[in-house]
Amino acid sequence: MKICVVGAGAIGGLLGARLAVAGEDVTLVARGAHLEAIRTRGLEVTMNDGAVVHAAEVAATSDMQECGPQDLVILGVKAHQIAPIAGELSSLLGPETTVLTTQNGIPWWYFQRHGGPLDGTALGSLDPGGTIADAIAPERIIGCIAYPAAEIVAPGRIRHIEGTRFPVGELDGVATERISALSGTLQRAGFKAPVLPNIRSEIWLKAWGNLSFNPISALAHATLVDICRFPLSRDLAAKMMTEAQDVAAKLGISFRVPLEKRIAGAERVGKHKTSMLQDAESGKALETEALIGAVVELGRLTGTPTPSIDAVYALTRLLGHVIEEERVRVRAEPLAPALRAAPGPAMAANGGD
Numbered sequence: 001m002k003i004c005v006v007g008a009g010a011i012g013g014l015l016g017a018r019l020a021v022a023g024e025d026v027t028l029v030a031r032g033a034h035l036e037a038i039r040t041r042g043l044e045v046t047m048n049d050g051a052v053v054h055a056a057e058v059a060a061t062s063d064m065q066e067c068g069p070q071d072l073v074i075l076g077v078k079a080h081q082i083a084p085i086a087g088e089l090s091s092l093l094g095p096e097t098t099v100l101t102t103q104n105g106i107p108w109w110y111f112q113r114h115g116g117p118l119d120g121t122a123l124g125s126l127d128p129g130g131t132i133a134d135a136i137a138p139e140r141i142i143g144c145i146a147y148p149a150a151e152i153v154a155p156g157r158i159r160h161i162e163g164t165r166f167p168v169g170e171l172d173g174v175a176t177e178r179i180s181a182l183s184g185t186l187q188r189a190g191f192k193a194p195v196l197p198n199i200r201s202e203i204w205l206k207a208w209g210n211l212s213f214n215p216i217s218a219l220a221h222a223t224l225v226d227i228c229r230f231p232l233s234r235d236l237a238a239k240m241m242t243e244a245q246d247v248a249a250k251l252g253i254s255f256r257v258p259l260e261k262r263i264a265g266a267e268r269v270g271k272h273k274t275s276m277l278q279d280a281e282s283g284k285a286l287e288t289e290a291l292i293g294a295v296v297e298l299g300r301l302t303g304t305p306t307p308s309i310d311a312v313y314a315l316t317r318l319l320g321h322v323i324e325e326e327r328v329r330v331r332a333e334p335l336a337p338a339l340r341a342a343p344g345p346a347m348a349a350n351g352g353d
Contacts, residue, residue: 001185004029006085008043008060010150011102012076013158015166015189017045020055022189027059027067035062037156045150045158061066069094070317072182074127077289079126080101086240087133098178099136100168102146104214105276106298110200114170116252138190142179142198144168145206150270161272165192167288204253208244209266210291211309212237212321214276215316218286221277223334228267237263239308246294250302276316284327286320288313321329 001024005016008028020043042056045111058172061067063084082103093099093113098261101107108127111118113127127133148163166186170179179195184222186193188205216227216237227233248255257265275326279286292313 002023002069002071003027003074004064004067004072005074005076006064006089006092007075007077007081008034008038008296009076010152010158011146011148012074012162013043014045014148014150015076015102015191016058017043017053017055017158018189018191019185019320020058021053021184022348026055027061027070028290029062029064029067030330031062033053034152037059037154041156042062043156043158045160048162050118055345058279064088065091067092070097071224072098072100072185074100074102075240076102076115078285078287079288080285082108083127083131086131089135093136093140097140098142098182099142100138100142100182102144103290104146104210104287105292106294107143107203107290109136109141109143109171110203110294113142114200115172118251120300121317123273123294123297124299125173125289138171140252141171143169143171143203145199146200147206149269151278162269164190165194165198166217167192167194167202170195171199173197174200179219200251201253201256204244204248205255205257205262206289207209207295208241208248208255210245210260210267210274211295212240212312213266214274214287214291215312216253217274218276218280219312219315219319221280221330223273224266224269225271228263228280234263236308240312243299243306247295247299247302250304251298280319280323281329281331283323283327285324286316288316292316 003242004027005026006029008030016028018024027037035298038060042054042059045053071109072093084095108123110123111121121128145167147165149161153159153161168179168183170176181191213224213227216233227237276286293310296306296313
């Protein structure tokens with residue numbers, strides 16, 4: 001199968017490397033030092049069991065137009081990065097090309113081929129002006145949830161942290177030949193890729209945690225275990241998740257995992273920095289709309305109050321604005337040993353103002 005991975009970052013690179021080693025004709029779209037390293041020595045992924053997957057001769061480029069039409073295009077970029085490259089994607093799309101979406105949060109295509117009363121409704125928070133919808137026909141799309149955690153540790157090198165599940169599903173839930181073939185291709189590359197009859201339910205299950213844990217971690221510079229073991233942040237996450245559950249219920253979605261079990265699962269991941277916290281620390285744009293803004297919009301569409309989500313959304317938008325406008329990164333730096341031992345500054349008599 002001829003496959004182009006657009007965005008060979010942690011998750012796209014994990015997919016691309018394993019698919020290439022499994023014998024697929026893979027081209028990675030990357031940039032900068034990461035691209036140069038892949039061109040020079042290939043792409044190396046160290047799995048969480050210590051096994052090393054080395055795609056030594058995988059093709060890599062920064063120009064999609066060099067690739068030509070593909071059988072499968074995997075969108076490995078983040079949700080907010082799709083619209084700026086939507087026009088370039090046309091060079092990859094032949095008559096039968098399938099597009100696999102792996103983004104976190106609610107996807108722009110949520111109501112495409114939905115079949116419900118909101119069928120065809122465009123989500124302005126995710127695709128303002130319909131740029132993405134104009135570039136990618138809904139018939140091409142297969143939804144996917146990327147459960148693995150991974151990170152780029154150096155140009156051309158990825159560390160796999162946990163997970164191999166990439167559930168897939170047609171937008172209308174039909175069990176087609178192409179989705180069976182795609183599931184088989186992913187399984188041969190070492191992934192778990194069950195075909196789901198309702199891909200939106202699984203999207204909500206992951207988005208349920210992302211909409212709370214990601215922004216809280218970015219705002220508080222806290223890992224998953226920190227959030228879950230600090231009573232106030234745990235309570236805030238639970239309130240946000242309850243509101244999201246109410247929104248999802250209005251859309252016919254029920255969760256197969258209880259709320260407390262979902263939080264406990266995040267706690268078990270341990271001292272893991274969410275992708276949004278990593279982006280804040282690197283000075284990158286945040287996935288605010290896909291993870292939080294879309295749920296706020298869905299709340300408005302369904303007439304469901306989301307006060308806790310609204311508040312965290314406002315703060316996350318502000319954090320993203322500061323990062324982009326001031327061109328800064330926001331990270332916690334360890335204190336020097338001498339400062340760490342010193343007492344805090346004395347409070348002024350007038351209250352410290």
